[in-house]
Amino acid sequence: MIKILPVFSRKLSHVCSLKPYKETKWLMPYGNPTGIYVYNCVADQKVPVILNDPHIATWYSCGPTVYDSAHVGHASCYVKLDIIQRILKSFFNIKLVTAMGVTDIDDKIIKKGQETKTDFRTVAKQYEHEFWLDMASLNVEKPLIISRVSEHINSIEGFVKKIIDSGMAYVTPDGSVYFDTSKFPSYGKLQRMQDSGEPSNDHKRNKMDFAIWKGHKPGEPSWNASWGEGRPGWHIECSAMVSKIFGSQIDFHAGGIDLQFPHHENEEAQSCAYHNTSQWANYWIHVGHLHAKGDSKMSKSLKNTISIPSLLETYSADTFRMACLMSNYRYPMEYNDKVMKTAEETLKKFKFFLKDVLVYVNNNATQSGEYKDKLLDDLQKAEDATLEFLKSDFDTASCIYNVLSLISNTNKIMKMHDKDYYPVPVILIAEYVTSLLAKFGITLKESAQGDISNTLIDTLVDFRHTVRLNALIRKDKELLSACDIVRDKMKSMNVQINDSNKMPSWVSAK
Known part of the structure; x- marks a missing residue:
């Protein structure tokens, strides 16, 4: 006893x-x-x-x-x-x-x-x-x-x-x-x-x-x-x-x-x-x-x-x-569209990041990969902070915001891949993010899309991306408007396209 x-x-x-x-x-x-x-x-x-x-x-x-x-x-x-x-x-x-x-x-x-x-x-x-x-x-x-x-x-x-x-x-x-x-x-x-x-x-x-x-x-x-x-x-x-x-x-x-x-x-x-x-x-x-x-x-x-x-x-x-993760378990939590949309957008940030990492690591750049000590330091600090937050009455909200900050810093590095290329620390950060979310019970499953459906979406997104790039070069407003219509139509079908990167990516919007 x-x-x-x-x-x-x-x-x-x-x-x-x-x-x-x-x-x-x-x-x-x-x-x-x-x-x-x-x-x-x-x-x-x-x-x-x-x-x-x-x-x-x-x-x-x-x-x-x-x-x-x-x-x-x-x-x-x-x-x-x-x-x-x-x-x-x-x-x-x-x-x-x-x-x-x-x-x-x-x-x-x-x-x-x-x-x-x-x-x-x-x-x-x-x-x-x-x-x-x-x-x-x-x-x-x-x-x-x-x-x-x-x-x-x-x-x-x-x-x-x-x-x-x-x-x-x-x-x-x-x-x-x-x-x-x-x-x-x-x-x-x-x-x-x-x-x-x-x-x-x-x-x-x-x-x-x-x-x-x-x-x-x-x-x-x-x-x-x-x-x-x-x-x-x-x-x-x-x-x-x-x-x-x-x-x-x-x-x-x-x-x-x-x-x-x-x-x-x-x-x-x-x-x-x-x-x-x-x-x-x-x-x-x-x-x-x-x-x-x-x-x-x-x-x-x-x-x-x-x-x-x-x-x-x-x-x-x-x-x-x-x-639930973004709230404190001991205090009241409000259920409304604003709260749920915020959670949905946060989840999409994680999904986009993980897809963008795959694009970044597998790009067709000619330069050799290098280490980035600052990124590795950021990762270690995030890991240490996560443990401290969880030790303090299971503070999951601080964990989520902490990891979002790590993702933001990593995104800045990935957008500069024409100058430098750091696949090792970037993939380690992606692995940490995936592991962390899994430990919290987040599955990161896309909405009921089979492999065939995902392939069709990949093809459509790639095609739209090519058309949009050409339209931007030629300043073709009509084609750009058509690309926007496709993007909005896909969003209504729970597929959100990310146009912020040089390579196209998409996630389930649900």
Whole structure:
């Protein structure tokens, strides 16, 4: 077991009905520092990532409640978490053991089944299948372990019983079981508050107490337990499944910012009670909301959602991932045409650069290739800066702008190839850019164009380029106008032509 040492603390003032809050601490694990710093909501600052084994880390993500289709708000969360996982694995050589919980027993699923006159298990299976298809379409890697609530009922029941036996939970007359927050002094440490108001129902002793087992109601699925018939509460499901897989402590626990309270707060409390420890999850990763317009969170209740297939009809998975990379994972991200067009243009800069490098390296110049120390220095500085940005709470936006600057400097050198020729450093920079984007999960695939289609486009672009050069020499405005029409027509078909180089190039505009 990882030993822990208190290093960060914080005190809160009295606010409204919040009762005096006991000083809370984030407990820094003993072990091996990774050099990474990540924001921790308990410490309210960036803290060092320390692992028991320097090359192995455990990670649990709260997965979907499968009662309906996923939307772009969900996509934003899971793509950003996928990016962070890829960073840990690809840049820091950490073997990440990933697990995700799927809530397939829940009030909303039962309600959807009743409304559609469908068994709740059929509803859950349908939407879970759809969820994994959506994630695959966004190039989100599947977790190594998928745990479904329906497959862990016995573990959950045992988890609840141990908390009851410890005196940290109580059974109510309707067969429900509530966690007694008054017996857990650290309750509220994730969101840094406690509410001393009146209980919200007759069965609860304290307002902040929460159900870890729900008593049976007619017409709803239920399971027999030693204290009565019923089904698991939402919060207890993740705690029991994570504990079964990873034991008494987990390195990373992730989800959307809306899960910080009450879901993650309750998970931490009941898990600490179960394992008799002061800290269960060492690092909480919370992703900011996706906003549809202004300050409106994208959610089904507001009826402002966009389905993932609808997103991919307009923009590619790479474009959406680039938008996620260019934002900070902890803060809200707005989804609108301006944001997506900016991401699309950024992606095109990378694509054009890589194509232009191939043209540059394979040109018909007669001079011999030389090294360019400044370019190699720029490359080394970019590599070093990337690592530092990622060590600082996974700052992918700074990484992208840093690499764009490297590309800009390299483009200037390539445009001077009539004087000097530096194929080695240029191709090394291109290889670095390709590798970096791949590590972030960018595939750089062109839109559904087969080899034959690409060859036809190459032929058309080459022909247009020859015509345009002749028109420029002869100052033939009519021919130049015709070339512009072809360029605009191709753009409407998601093919963007680059006329800024002596050799023609094109990329998918989607």
